[in-house]
Amino acid sequence: MGNSWACFTPKGVTFTKKPSKRLTNSSSTKRTKKKDEKLEFDDALIHQQALAAALLFHQHQQNGSLPLNLNRSTSVVYPSTAAPKKLPKSSSSRQRSRTDHSLIQPLQLVNKDLNIDGLETIHFVLVHGGGFGAWCWYKTITLLEESGYRVDAVDLAGSGIHTFDTNSIMSLAQYVKPLTDILEKLGDGEKVILVGHDFGGACISYVMELFPSKISKAIFIAAAMLSSGQSSLDMFSQQTGSNDLMHQAQIFLYTNGKDQPPTAIDLDKESVKEFLFNQSPAKDVALSLVSMRPIPFAPVIEKLSLSDVNYGSVRRFYIGTHEDCAIPVALQENMINTNPPEQVFWLKGSDHAPFFSRPQSLHKILVEISQIPPKQA
Numbered sequence: 001m002g003n004s005w006a007c008f009t010p011k012g013v014t015f016t017k018k019p020s021k022r023l024t025n026s027s028s029t030k031r032t033k034k035k036d037e038k039l040e041f042d043d044a045l046i047h048q049q050a051l052a053a054a055l056l057f058h059q060h061q062q063n064g065s066l067p068l069n070l071n072r073s074t075s076v077v078y079p080s081t082a083a084p085k086k087l088p089k090s091s092s093s094r095q096r097s098r099t100d101h102s103l104i105q106p107l108q109l110v111n112k113d114l115n116i117d118g119l120e121t122i123h124f125v126l127v128h129g130g131g132f133g134a135w136c137w138y139k140t141i142t143l144l145e146e147s148g149y150r151v152d153a154v155d156l157a158g159s160g161i162h163t164f165d166t167n168s169i170m171s172l173a174q175y176v177k178p179l180t181d182i183l184e185k186l187g188d189g190e191k192v193i194l195v196g197h198d199f200g201g202a203c204i205s206y207v208m209e210l211f212p213s214k215i216s217k218a219i220f221i222a223a224a225m226l227s228s229g230q231s232s233l234d235m236f237s238q239q240t241g242s243n244d245l246m247h248q249a250q251i252f253l254y255t256n257g258k259d260q261p262p263t264a265i266d267l268d269k270e271s272v273k274e275f276l277f278n279q280s281p282a283k284d285v286a287l288s289l290v291s292m293r294p295i296p297f298a299p300v301i302e303k304l305s306l307s308d309v310n311y312g313s314v315r316r317f318y319i320g321t322h323e324d325c326a327i328p329v330a331l332q333e334n335m336i337n338t339n340p341p342e343q344v345f346w347l348k349g350s351d352h353a354p355f356f357s358r359p360q361s362l363h364k365i366l367v368e369i370s371q372i373p374p375k376q377a
Contacts, residue, residue, distance in 0.1 A: 114147060114367070116147070116148045116370075119371070122149045123149070123151075123152070123192045124149055125153075125194050126141070126152070127156070127194065127195060127203050128156065128160070130200075130265075132159065132197070133293070134154055134155045134159075136353070139359035140362065140363060152182060156176060156178055156179065157177055157296075158293065166294045166295070167264050167294075167296070169296035171299065171302060172203070172304075175296055180211075183210075183214050191216040193217045193370060194207065194215050198326070199224055199232055199300065201221075201224040201225050204218055204223075205306060208306075208310065209307065212313045218314050220316065220319065220341070222320065222321040222327050223327075224236075225336070230304060231300065233301045234303070238331060249275045250265060250267065252264075252297075253297075263296070264297050266294045272288075272292075274325065275326060275352075276288075277353055278323060278351045279323050279351035279357040280351055280356035284356035288356075315342050317343050317344075318336055318344045320333075321347050322347065322348050323357075347361055348361075
């Protein structure tokens with residue numbers, strides 16, 4: 001259900017250069033190749049930086065040297081380097097669609113004449129799922145910013161490099177506080193497009209009830225799109241007995257003792273590869289294995305209170321994932337039919353992590369939704 005497992009640190013991370021199969025037969029092709037190599041470098045560099053940050057964080061955890069307070073933005077920042085060196089492209093043993101190449105090439109996905117002037121908002125706020133962190137959006141951030149959008153990717157409490165102890169989170173309000181902090185700081189009349197993945201769907205629903213006037217659109221990506229009075233656990237329980245992978249992967253943590261309710265949910269690292277990332281590139285699976293953290297249990301069982309006046313006033317869109325083993329298509333369709341959004345989009349060939357397995361197709365849909373004009377009063 002988009003939960004997570006204890007992080008581990010590999011002994012070493014290496015990048016292996018593979019010979020290019022691209023053929024050049026004209027000056028135009030050579031220019032394209034140079035551009036592709038730069039994009040390839042950017043993608044690999046971003047991945048290397050994210051992986052290095054995850055490894056450093058885990059090392060601090062093991063050594064007990066993690067600082068209690070970090071002065072950091074809620075958004076992810078990837079610094080550029082002055083003298084780039086060529087980095088190789090990582091490959092996956094899994095089949096990938098030719099229409100969703102691992103290189104980040106936004107101009108091949110959206111119209112070259114894409115005009116974001118005059119849109120209700122160009123500000124995306126990306127909310128990760130259970131166990132993930134802001135790091136998982138690194139491809140989406142790059143694509144959106146290359147297209148001219150402003151992007152914030154938040155680490156919810158106890159997630160990513162947020163230092164709070166996951167086992168100490170007792171409510172959904174506590175879990176989503178980094179997100180509510182962003183919305184509270186928005187200026188008068190300023191709006192954002194909220195994007196929630198997995199359990200992040202319940203998180204953005206909670207925030208939609210609190211700040212409906214500050215949200216232009218809400219986009220649920222393979223996410224918990226709940227009804228009022230329902231918890232994420234209620235929704236996931238609908239597939240009990242039909243998802244053996246989930247049962248095999250779940251590890252409940254009992255910090256307060258076995259006679260007390262669980263405090264968090266972890267995932268077995270061997271099971272998770274086919275459970276969450278059955279279509280994702282190997283390099284992104286490796287990044288996830290060292291970066292994911294347990295998901296707090298209390299927010300998962302908390303029932304939402306959603307009103308038509310607040311939550312119901314925000315335009316909702318759903319992006320489904322066809323090859324999802326965590327939230328199967330049948331469960332996604334059940335949520336869509338029970339709580340219908342304005343529009344539904346499907347990502348063919350995507351696993352539960354489309355920001356890894358189908359980043360360009362996901363980007364194209366996000367841009368398309370951002371272009372939908374406001375409804376006339």
